[in-house]
Each structure stands twice: as C-alpha cells, then as structure tokens.
Amino acid sequence: MNIVVLVKQVPDTATERKLSSDDNTLDRAASDGVINELDEYAIEEALLLKEKHGGEVTILTMGPDQATDSIRKALSMGADKAVHLVDDALHGSDALQTAYALSKALGTLEFDLVVLGSESTDARTGIVGAALAEYLGLPQLTLAGKVDVDGQAIRIQRATDYGHDVVEAQLPAVVSVVEKINEPRYPSFKLIMQAKKKPVAKLSAADAGIDTALVGLGNAATETVDFAPAPPRAAGTVIKDEGDGGVKAADFLAEKKFV
Amino acid sequence: MAEVLVLVDHVDGEVKKVTTELLTAARRVGEPSAVWIGDGAEAAQARLAEFGAVKVYAASAELNDYVVAPKAELLAHLAREKSAAAVLVSATPENKEVAGRAAVKLGSGVLTDVVDLTADLVAEHSVFGGAVVTHARVRTGVPVVAVRPNSVPAEPAPAQAEVEQVSVELSAAATAARVVERVVQEKGARPELTEAAIVVSGGRGVGSDDFTVVENLADALGAAVGASRAAVDSGWYPNQFQVGQTGKTVSPNLYVALGISGAIQHRAGMQTSKNIVAVNKDPEAPIFELADFGVVGDLHTVAPQLTEEINKRR
Numbered sequence: 201m202n203i204v205v206l207v208k209q210v211p212d213t214a215t216e217r218k219l220s221s222d223d224n225t226l227d228r229a230a231s232d233g234v235i236n237e238l239d240e241y242a243i244e245e246a247l248l249l250k251e252k253h254g255g256e257v258t259i260l261t262m263g264p265d266q267a268t269d270s271i272r273k274a275l276s277m278g279a280d281k282a283v284h285l286v287d288d289a290l291h292g293s294d295a296l297q298t299a300y301a302l303s304k305a306l307g308t309l310e311f312d313l314v315v316l317g318s319e320s321t322d323a324r325t326g327i328v329g330a331a332l333a334e335y336l337g338l339p340q341l342t343l344a345g346k347v348d349v350d351g352q353a354i355r356i357q358r359a360t361d362y363g364h365d366v367v368e369a370q371l372p373a374v375v376s377v378v379e380k381i382n383e384p385r386y387p388s389f390k391l392i393m394q395a396k397k398k399p400v401a402k403l404s405a406a407d408a409g410i411d412t413a414l415v416g417l418g419n420a421a422t423e424t425v426d427f428a429p430a431p432p433r434a435a436g437t438v439i440k441d442e443g444d445g446g447v448k449a450a451d452f453l454a455e456k457k458f459v
Numbered sequence: 460m461a462e463v464l465v466l467v468d469h470v471d472g473e474v475k476k477v478t479t480e481l482l483t484a485a486r487r488v489g490e491p492s493a494v495w496i497g498d499g500a501e502a503a504q505a506r507l508a509e510f511g512a513v514k515v516y517a518a519s520a521e522l523n524d525y526v527v528a529p530k531a532e533l534l535a536h537l538a539r540e541k542s543a544a545a546v547l548v549s550a551t552p553e554n555k556e557v558a559g560r561a562a563v564k565l566g567s568g569v570l571t572d573v574v575d576l577t578a579d580l581v582a583e584h585s586v587f588g589g590a591v592v593t594h595a596r597v598r599t600g601v602p603v604v605a606v607r608p609n610s611v612p613a614e615p616a617p618a619q620a621e622v623e624q625v626s627v628e629l630s631a632a633a634t635a636a637r638v639v640e641r642v643v644q645e646k647g648a649r650p651e652l653t654e655a656a657i658v659v660s661g662g663r664g665v666g667s668d669d670f671t672v673v674e675n676l677a678d679a680l681g682a683a684v685g686a687s688r689a690a691v692d693s694g695w696y697p698n699q700f701q702v703g704q705t706g707k708t709v710s711p712n713l714y715v716a717l718g719i720s721g722a723i724q725h726r727a728g729m730q731t732s733k734n735i736v737a738v739n740k741d742p743e744a745p746i747f748e749l750a751d752f753g754v755v756g757d758l759h760t761v762a763p764q765l766t767e768e769i770n771k772r773r
C-alpha cells in the first residue's frame with residue numbers, strides 16, 4: 201500500500217509568531233520552522249499501516265526552501281522518500297489554493313492513501329483535508345481517531361461532538377488524523393543517518409501541472425486586509441488567598457452577574 | 460435584500476445556541492435563510508424565525524449518512540440558486556470542512572474561526588493563540604464564513620419563516636464515504652464544551668484523576684468542564700474535553716482555570732473568553748496575565764470554598 205503523508209512546516213508555537221507587514225502573510229524568518237505537530241501523528245499512522253500492509257511512505261510538503269529541515273525530520277521517522285513542492289508562485293496561497301496545489305502534486309504520484317493532520321498550528325483552518333478530497337474526487341475520511349485497512353476497504357472512527365462515527369469507503373482515500381490516534385515515534389540515530397541519503401524530489405508548479413494563475417497571494421480568493429497585536433486585556437485583580445480566596449472570587453463573579 | 464444562508468446546528472430537533480448567533484450575524488449582511496438538514500424543520504421554524512429567519516430550507520436526513528460532501532453540495536446548490544450574499548456555518552471541525560468543500564464548489568474563498576463579521580463581510584480573526592487580531596475578506600465568489608460559537612451575541616428579531624423542502628442530486632463522490640455507525644458517548648447533564656456560556660477547566664494542579672473539585676464548581680455555575688493537555692495526557696480527563704491548540708477552542712463569557720499554568724498552547728483555545736478567573740498557587744503563573752480575577756492559592760481549598768459560596772448565594 202503506497203501512502204503519501206502531507207507535512208506542513210509551521211513556526212514553532214513556543215516562539216513569538218508574526219505576520220509580515222509587507223504582505224500580511226506569515227513571517228517565516230521570525231520563528232524556527234518545525235513539523236506541524238499533528239503531521240507527526242499522520243506520519244506515525246502511515247508507518248504503522250506500512251508495517252502491516254507493506255508498500256512505501258512518501259512525504260509531500262509544499263513550502264519554501266527551508267521546509268527541507270522538516271522533510272528530513274519526517275524521513276528520519278522512517279518515511280521512504282519525499283517530494284518538495286516549492287515555487288515562488290505558491291507564496292501566500294490560501295487554504296483552498298494550497299489544497300488545489302497539493303492535489304496537483306498528488307496527481308504526479310501513485311498512492312492508495314493520503315494521510316494528513318486534521319489541523320495546522322499556525323493557520324488552523326482545518327479544511328485542507330476536506331478540500332483535497334473535493335479536488336481529487338476521493339472519499340473523505342477526516343478527523344480519524346482509528347484507521348483500519350482490509351484489502352481495498354478502509355474504515356475509520358471519525359471524531360464528532362457526540363463521540364464518533366464509524367465511516368467506510370474504498371481506497372484510494374484521504375484520511376486526516378486527530379491527536380489521540382497514536383504516539384509518534386522518536387527517530388533513532390540510525391534512521392537519522394539514513395534519512396540524509398533518502399531521495400527528496402523537488403517539484404515546481406509547472407512540474408506538477410499547477411496553473412499559476414490559480415495560486416499565490418495575488419490570485420487568492422481570500423485577502424487579509426490588516427492585522428495588529430491583540431489589544432492588551434485590562435489588568436485584572438490578583439489576590440493572595442488568606443483563607444477567604446473562594447469568597448472573594450464569588451464576590452467577583454457576583455459583581456459580573458455570574459452568581 | 461439578498462439572502463444569507465445559515466446552516467443550522469441542531470440536536471434531536473433542538474436548535475443550538477450558535478445558530479441563533481449566526482442568524483444574528485447574518486442579519487447584518489442580508490436576510491437570513493436557515494438551512495435545515497434532517498427531520499423536524501417545521502417544529503423548529505418558530506425558534507429560527509425568532510432570530511430573523513425568513514426562510515427555512517429543509518433537506519432530507521439522508522445527507523447525514525455520508526461524510527461532509529452532501530452538505531457542501533446542498534449549500535453550494537442553494538447559494539447558486541438563491542444568489543446568496545454569503546453562507547454562514549458554525550466553526551466546528553465538521554462544519555469548517557463543509558465550508559471548505561462548499562467554497563471549492565462555488566469557486567469562492569472561505570474564512571474560518573471568525574470572531575466577528577461586519578455588514579460588508581469583513582471578518583475578524585483571533586490568531587496565534589489570541590496574540591494577533593486580523594481582518595480578512597473574501598474577494599472572489601460567495602463568501603463562505605465559519606463563525607466561532609459565543610462570538611456574536613444572539614439577539615432576537617422576530618420574523619415569519621416559511622419552510623421550503625429542498626433536495627439535491629448527490630454525486631457519486633459525495634456518497635463515497637458512508638457513515639455505518641454512530642457512537643454516542645454519555646455526556647451527562649453538562650452543557651457542551653464549545654457552546655457553554657461558562658467553562659471550568661482543570662490542569663495538572665488538580666493532581667489526580669479525581670476531577671470532582673472541578674466538576675463541583677462547574678455544576679454550581681451550570682458550566683461545562685474542560686481540561687488542559689497535561690491533565691488529559693495524564694489520563695485524568697477524557698480527550699474530548701481538552702481545551703487549547705490541539706483541543707477545542709472555547710470562547711465563553713466566563714472561563715475558570717484551576718491549576719493551569721497558561722501555556723501558549725492552552726491560551727490558543729481560551730484567550731477570547733470574555734472573563735477569565737484563575738486559581739494557581741504560583742504567583743508567577745502566566746495565566747494571571749490573562750486573568751480578570753486571580754487567586755494565588757491552593758485550588759483544593761479555594762475552589763471548594765468558591766463552590767460552597769455560589770451554592771449559598773443561589
């Protein structure tokens with residue numbers, strides 16, 4: 201079973217993240233880039249499926265040159281090879297353009313399954329998986345907390361408000377994963393060394409057959425008009441508990457009409 | 460006035476609060492038309508009209524038998540047929556996906572996790588864990604906008620709603636992922652986390668899987684219970700109650716953090732709460748930077764006293 205895992209490089213949440221005042225897009229120079237956390241769970245799930253059913257795991261990343269760091273990290277977890285979709289024309293693409301571009305890049309690959317995270321930590325739209333299924337015309341098996349493949353049949357548990365749905369489809373399909381699905385492995389020293397030699401193919405927009413009139417900041421259907429630091433919250437009251445902390449908190453809640 | 464489609468969230472025929480918020484936001488832009496999937500549209504019509512819906516488009520429950528795509532096909536079909544000015548959905552994981560697919564079909568842009576919306580459809584976002592506020596708009600097609608629950612206060616504006624049955628021809632792609640079973644977890648009597656007006660969350664400071672100190676305060680306030688990732692990872696509270704970047708995003712009128720340090724990833728899920736109360740024994744805990752009211756102390760004494768005090772004043 202051949203699996204493509206979509207991996208996004210995002211700014212480390214532990215650092216101060218910024219938008220660039222030039223064009224209101226992410227300021228990638230401001231923070232270190234790391235693998236989007238949920239994508240590590242996607243990689244892990246792909247590796248588990250490979251261990252069970254055989255085949256190959258390919259990493260697909262769309263992002264600027266520095267995304268290679270995240271690609272190497274993904275390979276050091278055990279993926280076999282990678283494709284890096286990189287082109288200045290893609291800069292500033294919105295969520296749907298990203299899904300379109302990824303769908304075109306996937307068109308150059310052979311796969312039975314596409315696995316991705318259910319949400320990125322930077323933009324957090326949570327729609328790339330669904331939009332990708334729409335562009336590819338493939339079954340959407342998103343928000344998966346459990347995945348089982350049996351021949352051509354695939355079954356997942358889809359997280360819902362009330363618990364979960366059990367969903368079935370036929371391969372090929374698009375699966376996005378939620379955090380509880382597994383525990384991502386740490387790369388071993390051996391795998392880290394091996395990863396350095398694994399093939400990473402660069403793909404330009406033209407290579408992928410992407411119509412550059414449909415991608416990038418200038419062609420996006422959405423536009424960020426402005427941004428500003430959130431207004432600071434009015435300083436609150438902090439008291440030390442002298443035996444009546446709960447009563448004082450109740451006074452505050454009463455004043456705000458919650459009690 | 461142009462129609463604004465609002466996808467209704469309902470449980471067993473009962474309209475969720477977020478839908479009344481969306482109808483309120485829709486009235487700024489045009490005339491709200493509710494889109495109802497499943498049975499019970501007639502019974503819910505009065506409630507939807509109370510918040511300004513002039514139409515209720517009712518579609519078959521069959522759409523729920525498949526994942527997301529049929530709902531997107533319905534919304535895209537209606538948006539075209541009615542020349543809608545915009546499509547609004549609640550920013551739940553499922554509805555964001557519906558929004559994404561509908562926007563692809565419409566050749567439109569989509570805005571997610573919107574916390575405010577103007578009459579001209581300029582959307583406000585709170586990003587990077589609440590540190591930055593952005594404004595965005597859709598410049599191509601019918602704007603599809605996913606609005607975060609508890610962001611736009613619901614205000615009634617009584618109208619007359621007319622129910623119209625609608626149907627949509629589902630494509631083969633839309634029925635490719637079939638729901639074969641629904642597993643409902645017991646959720647008890649507490650309100651749902653993302654919808655609740657008040658949320659009381661516990662963190663590592665709770666110290667064990669005995670969350671009664673958190674639950675008792677929540678019940679006194681009629682609140683939902685949340686948890687930090689540290690508490691969830693320790694196995695003290697179930698996964699679906701995690702608040703934060705990789706958990707749920709909540710925006711209640713009141714958020715109470717018990718024994719939570721206030722890490723950036725936790726803030727990402729609660730920073731837009733209107734009022735924040737924190738109890739933490741460490742005066743340096745970053746959660747106090749956000750708190751409107753903070754108590755430096757042991758949650759195991761402060762929280763029970765607060766619970767008792769609330770129950771006394773009822």
Ligand SMILES: Cc1cc2nc3c(=O)[nH]c(=O)nc-3n(C[C@H](O)[C@H](O)[C@H](O)COP(=O)(O)OP(=O)(O)OC[C@H]3O[C@@H](n4cnc5c(N)ncnc54)[C@H](O)[C@@H]3O)c2cc1C
Binds near residue numbers: 225226239294322323
């Ligand atoms: C603060 C902020 C807010 C934004 N808001 C919006 C908005 O409201 N509407 C909009 O259309 N765009 C928005 N964007 C742009 C959008 O984030 C980017 O287009 C992004 O590339 C895709 O969206 P996402 O990260 O939210 O994807 P998600 O849907 O949250 O990501 C899900 C998964 O998709 C995969 N994936 C996503 N991007 C890539 C990639 N480049 N390469 C490989 N795999 C990938 C990963 O597996 C990831 O886990 C916003 C950007 C920022 C920085």
Ligand SMILES: Cc1cc2nc3c(=O)[nH]c(=O)nc-3n(C[C@H](O)[C@H](O)[C@H](O)COP(=O)(O)OP(=O)(O)OC[C@H]3O[C@@H](n4cnc5c(N)ncnc54)[C@H](O)[C@@H]3O)c2cc1C
Binds near residue numbers: 728
């Ligand atoms: C990519 C990523 C995603 C993440 N996503 C999330 C997320 O969605 N949600 C989330 O919450 N976290 C998330 N985290 C984890 C986050 O960084 C923090 O580790 C986590 O929020 C800490 O939880 P906590 O505040 O309960 O624990 P701690 O940080 O350990 O804080 C416990 C606090 O309790 C106080 N305390 C201890 N005992 C008592 C007592 N008896 N009375 C009063 N106070 C007491 C301590 O002073 C301390 O401040 C994520 C991390 C990463 C890297």
